[in-house]
Structures are given as structure tokens and as C-alpha cells.
Amino acid sequence: MSINTQAPAEVHIHRDDIGARMGMWLFVFTELILFGGMFIIYSVYRYAHPADFHLAATELNTIIGTFNTIILLTSSLTMALSITAIQNNNRSLSLLFQFLTILLALFFMVNKYFEWMAKINHGLFPGSDELLSKSAGEILFFGLYYVMTGLHGVHVLIGMVLIAVMYRFTSRGIITHDNYVKLENTGLYWHLVDIIWIFLFPLFYLIT
Amino acid sequence: MSADAVTLDSNGKEPSYLNYKGKYSGIRGWIFSTDHKRIGILYMIGILTFFIAGAIFGFLMRLELISPGETIMSAQTYNRFFTLHGVIMIFLFIIPGIPAIFGNFFLPILIGAKDVAFPRLNLFSWYLYLTGGILALLSIVMPGGPADTGWTFYIPYSVRTDTNVIFSLSAAFVLGFSSILTGLNFVTTVHRLRAPGMTWFKMPLSVWSFYATAWVQVLATPIIGITLLLVAIERVLHVGIFDPSLGGDPVLYQHLFWIYSHPAVYIMILPAMGIVSEIIPVFARRTIFGYKFIAFSSIAIALFGSLVWAHHMFTAGMSDAGQFIFSLLTMIVAIPSAIKVFNWVATLYKGSIDLATPMLYTLAFIFLFTIGGLTGVMQGVISIDIQLHDTAFIVGHFHYVMFGGTGFVLFAALHYWMPKMFGKMYNRKLAKIAFWFVFVGFNFLYFPMLVMGWLGMPRRYYDYLPEFHPYHLTSTIGSWILITGLILMFYNLLKALKSGPIVTEKNIWGGETLEWQIDTPPIHENFKEIPLIEESPYQYKDNELPVEKEKTI
Numbered sequence: 001m002s003i004n005t006q007a008p009a010e011v012h013i014h015r016d017d018i019g020a021r022m023g024m025w026l027f028v029f030t031e032l033i034l035f036g037g038m039f040i041i042y043s044v045y046r047y048a049h050p051a052d053f054h055l056a057a058t059e060l061n062t063i064i065g066t067f068n069t070i071i072l073l074t075s076s077l078t079m080a081l082s083i084t085a086i087q088n089n090n091r092s093l094s095l096l097f098q099f100l101t102i103l104l105a106l107f108f109m110v111n112k113y114f115e116w117m118a119k120i121n122h123g124l125f126p127g128s129d130e131l132l133s134k135s136a137g138e139i140l141f142f143g144l145y146y147v148m149t150g151l152h153g154v155h156v157l158i159g160m161v162l163i164a165v166m167y168r169f170t171s172r173g174i175i176t177h178d179n180y181v182k183l184e185n186t187g188l189y190w191h192l193v194d195i196i197w198i199f200l201f202p203l204f205y206l207i208t
Numbered sequence: 209m210s211a212d213a214v215t216l217d218s219n220g221k222e223p224s225y226l227n228y229k230g231k232y233s234g235i236r237g238w239i240f241s242t243d244h245k246r247i248g249i250l251y252m253i254g255i256l257t258f259f260i261a262g263a264i265f266g267f268l269m270r271l272e273l274i275s276p277g278e279t280i281m282s283a284q285t286y287n288r289f290f291t292l293h294g295v296i297m298i299f300l301f302i303i304p305g306i307p308a309i310f311g312n313f314f315l316p317i318l319i320g321a322k323d324v325a326f327p328r329l330n331l332f333s334w335y336l337y338l339t340g341g342i343l344a345l346l347s348i349v350m351p352g353g354p355a356d357t358g359w360t361f362y363i364p365y366s367v368r369t370d371t372n373v374i375f376s377l378s379a380a381f382v383l384g385f386s387s388i389l390t391g392l393n394f395v396t397t398v399h400r401l402r403a404p405g406m407t408w409f410k411m412p413l414s415v416w417s418f419y420a421t422a423w424v425q426v427l428a429t430p431i432i433g434i435t436l437l438l439v440a441i442e443r444v445l446h447v448g449i450f451d452p453s454l455g456g457d458p459v460l461y462q463h464l465f466w467i468y469s470h471p472a473v474y475i476m477i478l479p480a481m482g483i484v485s486e487i488i489p490v491f492a493r494r495t496i497f498g499y500k501f502i503a504f505s506s507i508a509i510a511l512f513g514s515l516v517w518a519h520h521m522f523t524a525g526m527s528d529a530g531q532f533i534f535s536l537l538t539m540i541v542a543i544p545s546a547i548k549v550f551n552w553v554a555t556l557y558k559g560s561i562d563l564a565t566p567m568l569y570t571l572a573f574i575f576l577f578t579i580g581g582l583t584g585v586m587q588g589v590i591s592i593d594i595q596l597h598d599t600a601f602i603v604g605h606f607h608y609v610m611f612g613g614t615g616f617v618l619f620a621a622l623h624y625w626m627p628k629m630f631g632k633m634y635n636r637k638l639a640k641i642a643f644w645f646v647f648v649g650f651n652f653l654y655f656p657m658l659v660m661g662w663l664g665m666p667r668r669y670y671d672y673l674p675e676f677h678p679y680h681l682t683s684t685i686g687s688w689i690l691i692t693g694l695i696l697m698f699y700n701l702l703k704a705l706k707s708g709p710i711v712t713e714k715n716i717w718g719g720e721t722l723e724w725q726i727d728t729p730p731i732h733e734n735f736k737e738i739p740l741i742e743e744s745p746y747q748y749k750d751n752e753l754p755v756e757k758e759k760t761i
Contacts, residue, residue: 019325019400026392026426034430037464038438041449044460127446136455139448147438147447 017181024185028192031155035196038148042203045140052137057208059124060145064115065205068108069197075104076194079163079187089177091170098167098183101190105160112153116146145204152200155193162186222736224631224729242327245730248313249629250334254341255301255309256698262296263694265289270653270687273680276672286670287356288371292348294359295376299383300341302614303472306479307425308337308390310621311418313629315394317723318412320403320741322733325396333389340383347375358668360465361436363450363458367443377440384433387475391425394418403722405741412721412745413502417482420506424471424478428514432468435461459524466517474513476610477577478506480617481548484570487624488552489746490719491567492559496746498551505544512541522590523597531590538588545581549574564717565639569620572647576612580605583658598668601661607654619646622701627711631729634704642700645693652686721745 046053082097123130124142131142166186169175175183223229225245232240238250269289272279281289312330316323324330348354355376357366366373398419402411411419438449439461448454450461489496496502518526518534526534552574561567583605587593596602627633657665660679665672672680715724726734 014322016325016400019396022399023326023329023392023396026395030388030392030426030430033427034434037431037434037467040464041438041460044457048457049455126448132454136448139455143448143454147441147449 015179020181020185021188024188028188031192032196035148035151035199038144038151039199039203042144042148045137045144049135049137049140052135053141054208056134056138056141056145057204059119059122060205061115061118062205064111065201068111069201071104071108071111072194072197075101075108076191078104079190083180083183083187086170086175086177086180086183091176094183095167095170098163098170102160102163102167105156105163109153109156109160112149116149148200149204152193152196155196159186159190159193162189222727222731224727225732226630226729228732230732240331242323242331243732244312244316244323244327244330245629245734247330247334248309248311251304251308251312251337254334254337255305258296258300258341260698262293262301263691265293265296267687267691269293270684272670273672274684275681276674276677278671281670283670284356287358287668288354290668291355291358291376292344295344295355295380297610298359298472299380300337300344302476302610303387304337304383304390305476305614305618306483306621307394307418307421307475308334309618310483310625311390311394311421311479314625314723315397315415315418316401317726317730317734318415318721319398319401319406320722320735320739321397321401322735322738324393325400326393329389330393333386333393336382336386336389340379340386343375343379343382347372347379350375360469361439362465363439363442363456363461364452366439367451374440374443377436377443381433381436381440384429384436387425388429388433391422391429394422395426398422403739403741409500409503410741410744411503413485413496413499413506414479414482416503417478417485417506420510421475421478424475424510424514428468428471428475431464432472435464435468459521462521462524463518466520470517470520471510471514473609474509476614478509480573480614481506481509481545483617483621483624484552484573485548486719486721487566487570487620488555489748490624490717491562491564491570492556493562493718493748494555494559495748496551497554497557498547499744499746501547502551505547508544509541512537512544516541519588519593522593535588535590539585542581542585542588549578549581564623565636565643566620566624566717568640568643568647569616569623572643573613573616573620576608576616576650580608580610580612584609596661598666599661600657600665600667603667604654604657604661607657612650612654616646619643619697624717625723626701626704627716628723628728628730630705631711632704632708633711633716634700634708638696638700642693642696645689645696647693649686649688649690649693653683653690654686656680656683656686720747 078097078100082094082101085091085094085097119125119142125131126143126146131139163186166175166183169182225243228237228243230237230241230243238246241247268280269286272281272286272289312324350372352370352372355361355366355371355373356369357371357373357376361373361377361380366377398411398415441447442449442451442454442456446454448456450456450458452458485496485502516534516537518530519538522531522534563571583601587596587602587605623634623639656679660676661667663676665676665679711728714726714728716728717724722739723730725739
């Protein structure tokens, strides 16, 4: 291979926003496939035990579920608004929206906590005598319910930490109106958390 | 770091990456380095260490099988040994193997870049690899002892055994993430950091296969991640997912396991195929035959390879339609592999072949991979598979593909690139002697497995009927020859590192790709100036005589 040399590249710190965004999208794909594995398990077991899944789903509290869906969708909006705000060079507004996003995520987790605790107080938790006395399909339903909403909850927690770090970056001026790819990628992650919930909610709470 | 900030050494040359003084010095200059070359070396140390560990377990298993009955270990120890051998060789050696060592070191150089797209993420994946390795080692020393489930962790046994399955599971989980992050890094690197002028069809073929591999790593690995995590959760918290006593379906586990683990076979072999496509043109002095076919067949292998997983489960219970479809797809995936083999052979035709050590390993690869591939097609035929399932034939087959394929190319790459990586040359004569030991020992070790498996010898048994004795004996003797070859090879390479003749020539093999145009060993940022690419790689004039390199070193 013959080589001609170019003019020497100018001295700069390597920065590639498109590359960073591409890397984040790839990561989002891997997360979707990670949950995709569990959605496959869910569909196989629902197909195998339709009546049991129907029965078990009636145990879940649709009102708390709906409330949490609204909270999470709103938090996605505030996340997007915080990015728009920083693009418009409005740092304090961006900080406010990031704070609101964390706050909404916290509400979501608190709701989730009460929802889980109610189930556990009814004796519905993995390995409990109450659950083991039920049919195979119901055991599987609650197993998947705890694992999938639990893993989703872990993602919400990670998202909260990430947004908190971004809050710090924004207030210290590391994230600015012409360098906001970190915040944008955090936003991508947060929308991923949101979209997974959008699938979890109907599958567990609405389809009975 | 800009070029003008680099201090020049006494000869007025820029220091190589080995002597480069960064923010840290000493050992910290390595374990905190984000230089892709240093990370490649870190991986090399880890991966080859685990290879030696895995080889020792394999060697001891062969020793147990030298005669019928209990020879040196109990059945339970044997179960633990084949699990350790499998987990170490698959998750810690052969999956990361070529991409993590040579992909990290050479991918950026081959596309004319200074580093990968995310250098810090790259270092992080090495730490994940290290964590996974430590977890695997912990499974050995913690009370309960190493897992005895086999590397496949099949349910329900993996939920019920008392051994340290949790450590092995978490090791595989963490190593999966390391693999995902490497893949993510490589995809972005190939998209974003190619030197000006390097269009997709001017990329060296190894870059095509690293790229295809990286996609498989990104898209297939999460499935094994979640599946192993679910097994761990099921084990610890008794959540009903796969265990039939809790209503679960063990066959569903097998599907999810193989949805990753079959594509993983291509994560192992594709990079090897890429390196073969680099070595053959250099030592045959010919332009690669069918560049686009080789490039696209890498993508085709990645695509079709993701759709054949259930051929591991023909005996596990599946509909006739399912069996037919997966059998057909398995046959189809042989086509792109065969396209590659034909193109390599066509490249050799009328070439001026130089039988240097890297070329010997590469030619052995074509021979062994063809045996491995064809025995694989045999198993794609359902009626034959039902006869051969869980026999030593399978063990022979995948060792021909994995070790005869990927392992041999890893050795080829070590001999091909070592002078460039370290600026040291090994003893060529000893390297060739070691090769013949490895090659002959390999065939003595694994060919009898094909025969006795065909005759009905089950795999994973520590004992056998007397009529299988001659085959097992031959196989064990083969393992001694192979180990001798490996010891010679590693001795030769380590001795070269310590006191081998120094190589400063840029292009010792007369290669045409970018790594041969830069300093030996490379400087910290690879290129003093980012090159402008105008021609395709492998521009050899046909029948050009090989440069007499032997005399210069």
C-alpha cells in the first residue's frame, strides 16, 4: 500500500461527538437485547400458561403502575428539555430540568418500593410458601415480575447516579452549549429506561 | 498528547511505546495506560497465562484417560476439570484471544489511527477481563470447589449442585461485558477513525473480520449475560425461571444459552480468518484472491452464524420443522467459510511461497479447519447428529475448529507480529521444530477422538470400555507431543523477548499493510503523521521474488 503523507494533523485533544453518540447507541442496543432475552422468556411462558398469567396479573395494582408510567414519561420529557436548555445556552434551566428528572425518578422508586412491599407482605415473594403453593404459571409470572421490574429498577438507580454526575458537570461548566454530548448520551440512556418500562407496564399490569 | 511534546531519545528517534514515558512510570505506566498497544500486551499476558492453565487441565484429563478405570483422579474431580478447562479456554482464552490481543494492538494501526475510539473504555474492559479471571480462580479456591456442570451450565443441575457455580457464572457474566465493550469500541473505531482515503474496500481484510466479530460481540453477548444472571438469581433467590420444579422450562435455557454461544463460535473463528487473510498474501507474494468475497463472507458468517443455534439441541426436543430449518441454515453457514478457504488456496496458486513459521501455522490452519468444518457439516445432518450427539466425535470436531483453527492462527499471529510488537526476533529454526511438534501432536490427540466418537465413546466420561483403549492411548500420547511443542514454542518466544536479536527494520516480512510502514516497535501514537491511503492493500506484483530476509537478521 503506498502512502502519501498529509499535512501534519493540528494539535488537539481528540473529540468526536458523532463517535461518542454511536458508541452510546450501540450500548443501548445491547441493553435492549439484554431485556429482549427476558421478553422472550415472558412470551414463551405466557404462551404456555395463559390462564395462570391472567390470574396472576390481577394481583398487580394497575393504579400504581399507571401512576409510575406517567412519572417516568414526564421524567423523559424533563430530560429532553434539559438538553434543549443547554443547547440554548441556558445553564440554570438545564440544571432545573435535570434536578426534576432525578426527583421524578426518585418518586418512581418510592412507588416501586411500596408496591413491592405490599406484595411481599401478602407473602408473594420468590421461594415463599404462599407462592410455591400456587400453579407453575403463577410462580413463573411473579418470578419474572420481580426479576424484570427489579432489573429495570436497577437501571433507574444507575440513571439517577448518571444524571447526578451530569448535574455536577453542568454546574462546573464541563457540559456547555457547544459540548453537551455527555448529557445527550445520558438522555439516550434515560429514554432507554423509559422505553423498557413502556413495554413492562402493559405486559404485567394491563394484559390480564 | 501531541508529537512535539514527546522527548526524543539519545539517537534522536522518538521512543517506542515500550519506552514511552507518560503520566505514570513503572508498572503503573502499564496498568493505567490507555494506549491500545499496551492494553493489547496486558491482554496478551492474561490470555496466554489462562491458556497455559487451561492446557494443564486438559493435559491432566488426557492423563486420566490413558487407561480404563480411575487412573489419577476421581469421577467428580474429572467433572470439575472439564468444567474448568471449558470455562477457562472458552471465556478467558479463545473468545477474547485474537481480538483482545491483536485486535487491540493492530486494529488502530491497520486503519491508520492513533488509538481506538474510546481508550479509557478499552482499559476498563481489560479490568473487567481481569475481574472475570479472578472470579474464575476464586471458584477453584473457595469452599465448595470448582463447578462440575460443564461450561454450558445446563439447568437444572447448575441450580442444584453444591459446587461454586455462582463464581463461574459471575466470571462468565463479567467477561461477557468485557467482550461487549471491546466490540462496541471496535465498531466505533472502524466507523470513525479510518485514515483519510481508507474507504471500506481499502481496509485490510483482518479489519473486516474484526468489524464483523465486533458486531456479533455487541449483539449476541447480552443474551448470555441475562441468561447466566437469571441462573444465578434462580440459584440464590429461588426465583422460578428455568427450574422445572418451579414451573420453568430447561429447554428454554438451552435455547437462550446457544443463541449466544453459537455466534460465540464465530467470535472465536472470524478474527482468525482475518489474520489468515493477512499472512497468506505476505508469504505467497501475491495479491489476495477475491478480496470482496472474503470481506462479504465475514459479514455473511456473522449473519448466518447467528441463526443456527438450535443445531446444538437436535436431541433436546424440537419440532420437525425446527429441526429441518436449523439443519438447513447450518449447511448454509458452511458456504461463506468454504468461500474463504477457496480464496486462500487460490491466492497460494502460483505464488512464491515462503514457508516461514507464521505461514506454516497458517497452512496448518487451512488443513485443520477444513477437517473441523467438514465434520461440522456432518453433524448438521440430523440423522448423523442423533448418532454423534454427546460423543467424543463432537469434542474432536470442535477442537479441530477452535484449536486447529483459532489456536493455530493465534500462534501464527504471535510469530508474525512479535518482531513488530517487541522489536525482538525468535529463533526461526526452533520455531519451526516447535510447529511440527504442535501439528503432529495435535492430530494424534484429536483425530482418535473423531474415530472413537463415531464408534460410540461418550464425551465427559472419565472411564470407558476396554475396546476404546487404543484410541485413548494414542490420544494421550498425542497430548504429550503437543505439550512438548507448546513448551518449545513458549520457551522460544520468551527467550526471544529476553535476549533475542533486536529488530529495527520496519518491514521484515515484506508486508504491504500499514503496520509495516511504521517504526519497530511502534511509537506511542503509532504514526508521526496520519497517512493518506490511495491504494488497496495487498498490492503485490504476482510472482515477485521474496526478499531475502533471513540474511539480514
